[in-house]
Amino acid sequence: MKRRDFFIKGAIGAIATSIVPISAIASTKELSVSDKATDNWVRMADGKKGISQRKEIHSFDVAVLGGGLAGICAAVAAARNGSKTVLVQDRSVLGGNSSSEMRVHVHGVTRLKPDNKPERETGILEEILLHNRFCNPQESFYVWDHVLYDFVSREPNLKLMLNTQAIDAVMDGSLIKAARCHQLTTEKEITLNAKQFIDCSGDGLLAATSGAEYRTGREGKAEFNEKYAPDEPDGWQMGATLLWQAKDMGKPIPYEAPPFAIKYEAEKSNPKRNFAKFQNGIWWIEIGSENDIIGEAEEIRHKLMGYLHGVWDYIKNSGKFPEAENMALDWVGSIPGRRESRRFMGDFILSEKDLLEHRHFSDAVAYGGWSLDEHCWAGIENLQDPPSYFHEHFHEIYEIPFRSLYSKNISNLFFAGRNISQTHIALSSSRVMGTCSLEGQAAGTAANLCVQKGVNPREIYTDHINELQENLLRDDAFIPNRPANDSKDLAKRASLIIASSTISGDAKLLSNGMSRDFKGEINHWQSDGLPANIQVEWKKPVSLSKVEIKCDTNLKRNIMMLKESLSDEAHTNTVPKELLKSLKVEARVNGEWIDFGSIDKNKKRLIKFQSEQIKTTAIRVTLNETYGVKNAKLFEIRCYKS
Template sequence: MKRRDFFKKGSKAAIAAGILPLASSSCASQKSITNTTSKDKWNHLGKGKIGVSNRKKEIDFEVVIIGGGAAGICAAVASARNGAKTVLIQDRPVLGGNASSEMRVHLNGVNNIKGKAERETGIIEELLLLNRFENEQESFSVFDHVMYDFVIREPNLTLMVNTQAVEAIMDGTVIKSAKCWQATTETLYTINGKVFIDCSGDGLLAATAGAEYRTGREGKQEFNENFAPEKADGWQMGATLLMSSKDMGKPMHYSPPSYAIKYTHEGAHKRRKFAGFQDGIWWIEVGSNDDIIADAEINRHKLMGYLHGVWDYIKNSGNFPEAENLALDWVGSLPSRRESRRFIGDYVVSEKDMTQHKNFYDAVAFGGWSLDEHNPGGIENISEPPSYFHYHFKSIYQFPFRSLYSKNISNLMFAGRNVSQTHIALSSSRIMATCALQGQAVGTAATLCVQHATTPKDIGTKYINQLQEQLLRDDAFIPNKVANDNADLAKQASTLFADSTSSGNILNLTNGISRDINGEINHWQSKNTSAEIQLEWDTPLNISKIELKCDTNLSRNIMMRKDSRNDALYGNSIPKEMLKTLSIQGRVNGKWIDLGGINQNKTRLIKFSFDTQKVTAIKINLKETYGAKKIKLFEVRCYA
C-alpha cells in the first residue's frame, strides 16, 4: 500500500520531544511534569516574596476512571450510583470524547437491525434523553455542558478535567496509584484507588502498568476470521477530522491555507462519495502501519491539509455548484481516533463470536453495528474504497465480562475501543454507545470489587450473577438474560392487574425482560391516555422503593445528528411514547396514602424512594405521556 511522505524536513524530530515514554521506569523520571520550586522567583505583591505553593497533591478514591468519553462517563456514573467513591479523570476541557464539540461524531450504537433500531438503554440512554430536554437546538457545545452536568450532579463522583493520567504506580501486579498531570493548574496529582478503569482509548495508564496489549491486524488463522488479512500486520484504522459548513445566502469565496494538500479526486474509488459533505466527510482519514500514537501529530497535520484540500476541491473544482453559497463555519482540530492499543483480557472477542452470536455465561453488554473494515491507508489510498465491507447483523450480539479486565494486572478494567478483542471485532464494537454499555458494566463491577474486597477476575467467576442482575435492574439490557432478582417484591405479588389493556399482558411487567425483542412482546399497554396498575400482597410487607421502566421507543434512535434527521429510524425530540406524569400510592391499614409523584419525567427507568411503609397494595397512577395516546410499560419492581 503506497503512503505519500509530506514531511521532508525533520517533522518526526520536531514532535519527538512531546512524546511521553511508556515504560514505568522512564515515566518516573519525567522532570518536565514535576514541580521544582527552588528556583522560583515569584514576588507576590499582596503577601510579600514567597515561593510557589505546593502543587503536588495526593487524593484517595475507591474507583479511579481514566477517560471521559461515553464509556468513561457511564462507568463513572454507574460506579458512583452503586456506592463507590469515584473519580473521573479527563485529559480534555470537555467530556464526550469523539461525541464532544471538539470532534462532533454521532454517538452511534446498534443503530439499525432488520430495518429497526435496537437502541441501548441504561445510563447512555438517560444521557441522550437529557440532551433532548436540555439541548433542543442540537448544539454540540451545549451537549458538552449537558454531559458535564450529568457527571457532576452525582454526589459520589469527582470530575477532574484537563488532567492526564501519565503513569501507574505499581505494587507487583496491583495498581496502587495513578500519577496525573493537570496542565491548567500545573499540579501533579497522585490518585490512589482500589480499582482502576482505563476508558481513555489509547490506554496510557494501562500501558505504564504493564498490562498486555497488541496493535494491528490479526492474521486470518489466529482466530479463524473470514474478514481478517491472510497475514498479521501493523495496520490500524485511521483518525478522521471533521468539518461543517453553513449556507450564507450568497456566493462565498474560499482560498485554501498554505498547508492544504491538493486534492483532485482523480483515480478515486467510486465509493468515495460526497453525500452530506456539508456536515463533514468521514473518509478524510489517515491510518498507521506502525505506532499510531507516536504518529498522532504527524497525522493531525496531514488531516488538516487533506480537509482543506477536499474542501477546496468542493468549492473551486466546479463539480459542486450546490456549494456556491456554503462557507466553513466549524473545522475540527482534534482528529477522532478509531483504533490504537487493544488490551488482553481472559477472553479475546473475535469475528465469529459476533457473527455466530456466541452465548456467553458472563455477558454484560451487547452490540450490533456492522463489521466495518476501513481502508487502512485512508485518504492516502484513494484508489480503493474507504470501507471494504459492511457485514450487517440480523440480531444483536453479546459482549463478555472476561474481555473487560486485564489478564495480568489484577485491579484493572477497560471499556471502549481498547478492550480485549481482535481488530475485526473492533470494527463493530468501537461504536460509542456500545462502548458506553461496556462502561456501565465495568463501573458496576468496580463497586462489587470494593464491596467484596476482591478483583475483577473474581467478580467474573464468583459474583457474575450479582453483576448481571444489578445491570438489568439499572436498565442495561443483556441478550438472552432474564432478570430474576430475589429481592424484587413485585414478583411476590399475589395479584397484578390494570384498569385496561390494549396490547401485551399485565404479567409481562414482572417477566424479567424489559423490552420487546426478536418479535416477542414483553410489554403492557393501556387503552387510554391515563391508566392505573395495582399490585396486591396477601400479607403486609415493607416497601421503600418502586422502580418502573416505561416506553421510549427503542425502534428509533435519539442521538444528536448534524443533519437533525427526523424519520422512522431517528428522532430529534423527546420520544412521545415516554411517560411524563405519574404518581404512586400505598394501601396502609386499609387506606390509600400518597408515596410520590413526578410531573415531568425525563428517564425510562423511573425510581421512587420513600420512608418505609408496610403496605398490602401499591397503586401506580399513569397520567400522561409526551404525546402518545396510549401508555406502555415494560417492568415494575418493588424493594424493601
Template sequence: MKRRSFFKKSAGAAVAASLMPLGAEAVASKQDIGVRTSDKWHHLGKGKSEIPNRKKKVQYEVVVIGAGIAGICAAVTAARTGAKTVLINDRSVLGGNASSEIRVTVNGVQWLKNEHRMERETGVIEEFQLENWYYNPQESYPVWDHVLYDYVTRQPNLDVMLNTQALEAYMDGSQIKAARCWQMTTETEYTVEGQQFIDCSGDGLLAATAGAEYRTGREARAEFNESFAPEVADGWQMGATLMMITKDMGRPVPYYPPSFTIKYEAEKAHDRKIKQIKEGYWWVELGSDDDIIADQEFNRHKLMGYMHGVWDYIKNSGNFPESENIVLDWVGSVPGRRESRRFMGDHILTQKEMENYKHFPDAVGYGGWSLDEHNPGGIENLSEPPSYFHDKFKQVYEIPFKSLYSKNITNLLFAGRNVSVTHIALSSTRVQATCATMGMAVGTAAALGVQKGVTPRQIANEHIDELQEQLLRDDAYIPNRPARDSKDLARKADVLFASSTTSGDVKLLIDGVSRDEIGKIHHWQSRGLDAEVRLEWKKPVSISSIELKGDTNLQRAIHMHKNPLKNKDQVLGMPPELIKACSAQVRVKGKWVDVASVSNNLTRLVKMKIDPVKTTAVRILLKETWGAENIKLFEIRCYS
C-alpha cells in the same frame, strides 16, 4: 503514509522541525514535575515569597480515566452503585469523540437485518441523550458539552478532573496503587490513589504504563479463523478523522485554501463520491502500520491538509456549482480516533463469535453495528474503498465481561475501543453507544469489587450473576439474560392487575425482560391515560423503593447529528411514549396513602424512593405521557 515519509512533505517540514529533540540540557532533571524549588513567586497580598503548592494526593475507590461516552457511563454507574469515584479527562470538555471538538454521532446497534433494525442502548447513555433533547432543542454541540457536564457533575459520589492527563501507574506488584496525573491548567501534579481503575481513554496510557498486556494491528486469518482478517498479520490500525460543517451565506463566497492544504486527487478515489456539501467526510482519515500513537501529531497535521484539500476540490474544481454560496463554518482540529491499543483480557472477542451469536454466561453488554473495517492507509490509499462493510448482523451479539478487564493487572478494567477484541471485532464494537454498554458494566463491576474486596476476575468467576442483576436493574439490556432478582418483591406479588389493556399483558411486567424482542412481547399498554397498575401481597411486605421502566421506542434513533438535516426523521424532543407524570400509593390498614409523585419525568427508568412502610398493596397511578395516547410499561419492581 509512513511517518518517515512525512518529513519529505514541504507542508510538514516546519512542524516536523519544531518537534526535534532540543538536547539533554533542555529536559527537566527532576522526574517529580509537581515539586518546585526555583519558583520565584513574590506574593504581594501576603508580602512575602513562597513556593506554590503544585503537588497533591487524593484518594478514591474507583478511578476512571477518559471521559468519552464509555468513561461517562462507567463513572456515573460506579458512583451510583456506591463507590467514591473520580472521572479524569485530558481535555476541557466531556464526551470524547462525541464532544463539540470532534462531533462523531453516537451510533450503536442499527441497520440490523431484522424487523427491528435498531436495538437502542438504555441506561446511562439514554438518560443524557434524552436530557440533551430537553435542554438543547437547538441541537448545538457546544450546548451538548454543557448538558453532559451538568449531568456528570451533579451526580453524588462523583468528582470530575478536567484538563488532566494520567501519565503513569504506580504499581504494587500486579496491582495499580495510584495514577500519576498532570493537570495542565493548574500546573499541578496529582497522585490519585484508588482501589479499582478503569481505563476508558482509548489509547490507554495508564494501562500501558501499568504493564497491561496489549496488542496492535491486524491478526492473521488463521489465529481466530476470521474470514475478513488478512492472510498474514500486520501492523495496520484504523485511522482518525477530522470533520467539518458548512453554512449557506446567501451570496457567492470564494475559498482560498491554506498553505498546508494537500491536493485531493478525486480522479483516483474509489467509492468516495461527494454526495452532500453540508458536513465533513468520515473518509478523510489516516491510520498507521506501526505506532499510531507516536504518529498522531504528524497525522493530525496531514489530516487538516487533506480536509482542506477536499473542500478546495469542492469549491474550486468547477464540479460543484451548488457550493458557490457555501462556506466552512466549523472545522475540526482534534481528530476522532478509531483504534490503537487493544488490551488483553481473559477472553478475546472475535468475528466468528459475533457472527455465530455465541452466548456467553458472563455477557454484560451487546453490539450490532456492522463489521465496518476502514481500509489500510485511509485517504492515502484511494485505490481501495474507504471502508469494507463486511457484514451486517441479523441480531445483536453479546459482549462478555472477561473481555473488559486485564488478564495480568489485577484491578484494571476497560471500556471502549481498547477492550480485548480482535481488530476485525473492533470494527463493530468501537461505536460509542456499544462502548456505553461496556462502560455501565465495568463501572458496576468496579463498585462491586470495592464492596466485596475482590478483583474483576473474581467478579467474573464468582459474582457474575450479581453483576448482571445490578445491570439489569439499572436499565441495561443483556441479550438472553432475563432478570431474576430474588430481592424484587414485585416478582412475589400474589396479584398483579391493571385498569385496562390494549396490548401485552400486565403479568409481563415481572417477566424479567424490559423491552420487546423479535417475536416476543414484554410489555403492558393501557387504554388511554390515567391508568392504574396494582400489586397485592397476602402478607404485608416492607417497601422503600418502587421502580418502573417505561417506553422510549427503542427502535427509533435519539442521537444528535452534527448535520441537523439528518435528524429530520427523529423525534426532536422527548419521546411521546415516555411517562411524564405518575404517582404511587400504598395500602395501610385498608386505606390508600400517597407515598410518591413524579412530574416532568425525563427518564425511562423511574425510581420512586419512599419512607419504608409495611403494606399489602401498591398502586401505580400513570397519569400522563409526553404525547402518546396510551401508556406503556415494560417492568415494575419493588424493594424493601
C-alpha cells in the same frame, strides 16, 4: 494574606498549592514535573521569595481515566452504586469523540438489517441522551458539552478532574496502587490512590504504564479463524478523522485553499468515496498507521488538516458541486477523532466469529450490532480502496462478555471502550460510542462490586457474575437472552398484577424480567387510553420502600443528536412522545390507599420512587400523561424493601 502551609483535607489527603522556601528543596535529587527548583517568584503580597509547589494526593474507591461516553457511564455507575469515584479527562470538555471538539454521532445499534431500525441502548446512556433532548432542543454540540458536564457534576459521589491526564501507574506487584496525573491548567502533579482503576481513555496510557498486556495492528486469519482478517498479521490500525460543518450563507462564497492544503485526487479515488451530506463533514478524511499511531498523532493531525482543506477545495472549486456555491466552512475540527490504537488483553479476546455467530456468553454484560465497518488501511492515503469495507451488516445484536473488560495480568484494572480485549476485526463493530457506553456501565458497576466485596475483577467473573448482571439489569442496562431474576424484587412474589385497561401485551409481563420487546416477543403492557392504572397485589403484607418502573421511549427509534437533525421512522429530534410524563404511586395500608410518590414532569425511562418503609398489601400505579401519545406502555415494575 498569610502564606499557606501544606495541609491535609480529611481522608482525601490533598496537599494544597503553596509557596515554600527554596532551601526546603535544595537537597532534592529528583524533581517531578510539579517541582519548580528554578522558579524565581517574588510574591508582592508579602515580599517573600520562593517556589511554587503544586502537588495533590487524593484517595478514592474507583478511578476512571477518560471522560468520553464510556468513561462517563463507568464513573456514574460506580458512584451511584456506592463507590467514591473520580473521573479524569484530559480535555476541557467531556464526551470524547462526541464532544464539540470532534462532533461524531453517538452510534451504537442504530440500524439493524433489514429495516434499518435500532435496538437502542438503555441504562445510563439512555438517560444522558434523554437529558440532552430536554436541555438541548436546539441540538448544539457546544451545549452538548455542558449537558454532559451537568450530568456528571450533579453526582454527589463523583469528583471530576478536567484537563488532567494519567501519565504513569504506581505499582505494587500486579496491583495498581495509584495513578500519577498532570493537570495542564494548574501545573499540578496529582496522585490518585484507588482500589480499582478503569481505563476508558481509548489510548490507555495508564494501562500501558502499568504493564498491562496489549496489542496493536491486525491479527492474521489463522489466529482466530477470522475470514475478514489479512492472511498474515500486520501493524495497520484504522485512522483518525477530522470533520467540518458548513452553512449556506445565502450568496456565493469564494474559497481559496491555504498553502498547507493537499490536493484531492478525485480521478484516483474509489467511487465509494462519496460526498453525501458533505456539509456535515466527510468521515473518510482519515489517516491510518501501520506503526505507532499514538506517537505519530501530531504528524497525522497536520496532514489531516491539509487533506481536509484539499477536499473542501475540490468541493468548492471543481465545478462538480454547484450546491456548494453559497456554502462556507462554519466550524473545522482541529482534534482528530481516533478509531484505534491499543487493545488490552483480558481473559477473553472477542473476535469476528463471536460476533457473526452470535455466540452466547454466560458472563455477557453488554451488546453491539454496528456493522463490521473496517475502514481501509491508510485511509485517504489509499484512495484506490473503498473508504470502508463494510464486511457484513447485522440482523440481530451480539453479546460482549465481562472477561473482555478486565486485564489478564494487572489485578485491579478494567477497561471500557475501543481499548477492550478484542481483535482488530471485532473492534471494527464494537468501537462505536453507544456500544462503548454499555461496556462503561458494566465496568463501573463491576468495579463497585469489587470495592464492596474486597475482590478484584477476575473474582467477579468466577464468583459474582450473576450479581453483576442482576445489578445491571436493575439499572436498566439490557443483556440479550438474559432475563432479570432478582430474588429481592417483591413484585415477583405478587399474587396478582392487573390493569384497568389493556390494548396490547399483558400486565403479568411486567414481572417477567424482560424490559423491552425483543426478537418479536411482547414483553409490555399498554393502556387503552389515559389515565390508566396497574395494581400489584400480595396475599400477605410486605415491607416496601422502593418502587421502580421502566416505561417506553420507543427503543426502535434513535434519539442521539445528529448534525442533520432528522425526524423520521428511525430518528427523532425531540423528546420521545412515548415517554411517560405524569404518574403517581399509591400503597394500600390497612385497607386505605395512601400516597407513595408522584412525578409531574418525568424525564427518564427508569422511574424510581422511594419513601419510608411501610407495610402494604398492594400498590397502584396511575399513569396520567405521556409526551404525545394517547396510550402509555410499561415494561417492568419492581418493588423492594430497601
